[in-house]
Amino acid sequence: WPGQAKEIVLYCYLAPGLNGAFEAFFDNWVLLYPADEWQTAPELSPNTAVLYDAEVATANPTDPQPSCRFGGAGQGQETMWFRVPARSPTAAFQTCLSEADGSGRSMDTLIALYRKEPDGSLTEIACGEDECGPDFGYLSQVRIEGDSPDVLESFKEYYLQVSRYNVSAQPTAVLEPIGRTTYVKPSGSSSGGFKQGMSWLDAYQNLDEALAAVQINPDITQVHMASGLYVPDPDATGDDDLTFSVPSGLTVVGGYPQTGTAVEPTPLAYPTVLSGDNLENDGLFAVRPVGDPVHVDNARTVVTLESGPEGVVTTLSGLTIERGVARKSGDGPTTPAPAACLYSLNTSVALLDCTIQEGLHARSAAGAVLLTLDEARTDAYVMRRCQILRNHTAYTNSSPDSGGMVIYIDDFANFAARGSLLIEDTRFEDNTNGSSALYGGGLTVFASRDDQEFIIRRCVFENNSSGTFGGGGGMNFGVSQALNLMTAGPPIVIEDCDFLGNTADEGGGLFIRASSANMPPDYHVTGCRFRDNHAVVRGGALASTNYGYAFGSVTVHGSRFERNSGPRGPAVDWERDWVTSMIASPKVRFGSCSFVGNFDSAELGAAALELRSRRNDSEVDYLFENCTFAENTGASISLDDSLGPVDVLLVNSIVQGRGDGTTGYHFLHDVDTYFVAYRSIIEDLTGQFTQPDIFYTSCIDEDPAFVDPPDPGPDRDWGTADDHLGDISLGAGSFAIDSGVTPAVEVWPEYGGDLFGDQRVVDAVNYVGTGSGFPTPNQRIDIGAVEAPPGIAYVCDGDTNGDQSVDFTDLNIVLENWGGAGPDGDLDNDGAVNFNDLNIVLGQWGDPCPI
Template sequence: MLMLLRLLLLLLLLLSTSARAQTIHYVDTDANGASDGTSWADAFPDLQAALTATASGDELWVAEGTYTPTPGTDREATFQLVSGVALYGGFEGTEMSRDQRDWGLHETILSGDIGAPGTATDNSYHVVTGSGTDATAILDGFTVTGAYADGLFPRNRGGGMRNVNGSPTIRHIIFRENHARRSPDNRDAFGAGMYNESGSSPLLEDVRFERNVAGTPGNGAAGGLANRFSSSPTLRGVVFLENEAGALAGGMANESNSSPLMVDVQFIRNTSEGWTGGLDNYDDANPTLVNVVFFGNACANYGGGMTNDTNGNATLINVLFVGNVARNEAAAGAGGLQNNGSSSTLVGVTFIGNDAPDGAADGLGHRGSGSVTLRSSIHWDNGDELVDETSGGLDVTHALVSGGFASGTAIIDADPLFVRAPSPGPDALWGTSDDDYGDLRLQNGSPALDAGDAAHLLPDVGDLDEDGNTAEPTPFDLAGGPRVTATTLDLGAYEGGIAVSNEGSAEARSAPDLGVLSPNPARGPVTIPFTLPTPARVSLTVLDARGRTIARLLDERRPAGSHTLRWSTADLAAGSYLVVLHAGGTRRVRTLILT
């Protein structure tokens, strides 16, 4: 009998624990009920109060509105994430299921604008903090904005979010217009959007860093994201748009054994008043980039798109560098990618339209120890395409290079025949809103088709096909199509070709295809090109970041050839969307960024 009672007590305890682990706390700044978080009607009006009521396994459902870390003026106040606790934003305040929320429609803002409204200098140092957490600490569906990190060290690092030995899960988040400044004790600012250090390796999925600013001219690094001291996050579907730094890395900086994995990441129009407009890797930072683009980034000195420095040994797979500019006020370095004292490997990359007016190289440059290994790449219309300031520092095989490259092997010097070449637009300036990044797929008849070697393919470290096998060769190109046909490889970031006739009709070499959206990012109408090898019924739809269909643009039979559709994008909020083509049993997808 005693044993039975013990078993019953244990069962009751387990049931109680299980029920406790599933507690949902409701938060709504407009709620006026009991304020105990038990329902939408009785939701906590204050997010900070709701956080203090949580235990491991709990969820916070947060309705649209603006929430600050404190109702007062304490700049130290922050939203501290907790392991085992998940914060979900994007609710209207009536939902019964988490799947019903829409973070694009119901913006849920975590704001550092405390003190005097609209005055930045009294704002929170860090809006969100994830220090000491693991992956079970979740932040999902919020906009983080209004930080002003200008205090004594370390209060000048990580305005939007600061992680020290913390690795939370970050999904569907926008870090917008956060600031970091040099501290009163003369310490440089880092990571206005997010700062990771001391083994912080969060997961970032569907995250945007927009118009964050680190430092002032001459100081400050990583306007968007800084990773330091063995911090190696995983980034999937992340966009860096128009972030700024006073000295180094407008978009992102990796330093001191920080080696993130970056898949489907975009660096667009980020700027630095010193070095490196887009991405900087320094001091044993060895990132891996898969399906990444650098569009229109700029800096005052070298590395408009990207810099590897002092054993910043990066690996790049299926990467574009288009229209990046280094003004070279120090008269050194490259517009696209500068490699200094580092050993980097690039497979399936395309450089076009990059510029360094007073530098040694417009496209890619190398100096110092180390080397750059280039395989199956295209270097076209960059001016000085490849410059090796150290004899033997560039190992180039199976590449198309304007003007050739004497020390390379299997080098082609001929027009690659892109479907549409990029253009800086009517203002003739890269890094502005009228840029056209082109359609850098290859036409049929391009000398770059089948000119590579499939043996050059690197392992699928990004698991692009989601089969769990990261040892197999990279299966897809930048557009998501098969990377290998037979035993050959096309040069550049795209596989397969488009045949363009004198009349402008086009057909995919092997299947229907969806062209490069233009412009992208966009603030208005977008042109959507697609090609059909044979007549087919065509479906064009637009999905939001949750995969929901929000627009049906086309559903009809079309003849073989080249087609374009002009879409207004009216009434859509800024964010990331997918344009999906279904035709002839083929599915093609393009990401569209609306700003």
């Protein structure tokens, strides 16, 4: 069947004398194949016709009854099923081109399309009966149009049922999606020949010819391209305004071999390159001035996606788009093109397995990609498994811009544009903005929305940079709500992303800005890693600002901040501002996060986190729950009251070490601030008591016993070759195990995992623990970012030989090594075996380990 074996023939040869025994057995056989039941239906490939054959299909009494069947709802005869992928909101299928089999029986089919519901049932959303007219007998078609009440939705499953009307109808028919594919390969023929792109043997030579054919033939829904290099100006006319103009709703797929072999597209093996370098004279990529003579032939925009009906998706898959140079045109517009490689305006877009690289922009907008929505409509942007590499924007002083990619959903006037965004498994690397750039080096998102989802998941932002006034070397994110909208909609999710080695003035890795005075959106940053990012001004890893607007609630959970740098807030620099009557306290929450080896690049003693607030209220501004601070240079947190009072609560957290080897306060604050640390492990706790207005409740000064303590190395400088980030998991015997309290876990149950995503509240069976239980008294949360496994061993200091008991064996080891330097018998690791070690053994005498 489609995508599987074309045909299976079973020959059975029975030995003499066995025929009678097997006849009854074979009479009960039913040949089951995937298309016979909807639960096992094969996928109906795009633009691929399949054969319906009633003589090998069977009926199932439990199948749904198509509502449009002539004479009233009821089943057809011998149903077959196919799974329909929701590649766009619209779909159409027909049997109208079926041919008579010569039997004289009527051609009469029935088609119905169903949506699978969460409970596993099927709901009919379209039904076809006798639509094809008198010239085609009683054949049928179904259509889901853009204005249909039940358009196809991504991530939902759909199934197509085909049957004949009754047993008097012809048993065979051809089922096909309405629409067809045209083909392009470098060795094809130009339109001046006789080839018309109907197959690989009949392929066009240039993509622009295939796109022209689509304009006059709306039945073409896909363009398949073989590997090779394609340019917008293949005839070398010198017209830099030529672009690959892709009609709305079209799917362009690259990654096929030039042999035309029928295989699934494989972009890595068969790269399909759409290049703006019309003369192929750029050589190795370098960030040259846009006006460099070598760029005189380059297309101003390589690919342009045309506007289309709301919700209709244009798909690019398996393509490499590169080397556009968005500059002014001598004969055309006096301003630069909006984007160098890819530009879309007012259309839904899906980018799959694409690489967009080495674009240059003269002034503003995007070095690589600009997706813009500026009308009162709702569209979707989906991007999966793509790469945005080595793109550059020269400079700007106003417009949203990015060296890599810009997504702009806003109509400037009344926030009427709406859009959803999903980016998964995509890499943004080595993208740069010029010296006066404003926004993100890798990705910039500015959007208005109401209840649409914004999700960025499993992406990598590495070695991107933004300019002098820039924010978000890796990514800059600002989302507003519709005017007068009093519900925030779903949170903006940034999940399981890596921000590595990015640079900007503000927010070296990620910059989040508030951009609406209305009900502000929530942000959830979960499972991310921020490492080696740098800010010239503030927020080495993460920064925010509000520009007079408001934030919703912000949750940063299970994220690592490691070895980031900057002169202010080398890990995080945050400004809090929001509508207090609408947002529940606390406003910014860090849960199960680690802050390790973040350092002040100016060596002026900046704390790892700098926190401010613009709201004068009595609510908690910042909550740190189950976080670990280790070996950051200077203090861990600094509170700045220059914008207003700041209130902070630290719970179940570990604060250890100052990476520069100095001693001092872990928390710095101005006059108008309030800081409470509760049930946390604080190094040099007694030394902290001399600082006024910092309140410590049930805190302790114990070694957390990290599995591998982080260390900046002998030079005591982070950011050098001898750095050791270590492992801050809790080792056996750590006082932090089962010693925490659980106030926030009950409030935020959806964020119950630890730094590595493991279960947050796990009772260590070998530990008594000193914390409060949740949800039952014998289950206690650990202190710090990482929860120890339930079977972790208990370590007694007096158990010198590790036999899990303190007895005469341990006493004899101490006595035998008395007066020596250890390590045998030196239980307190002070370099001498003496009464201190003897007292440890006597104090734990008889204790079982574990207990």
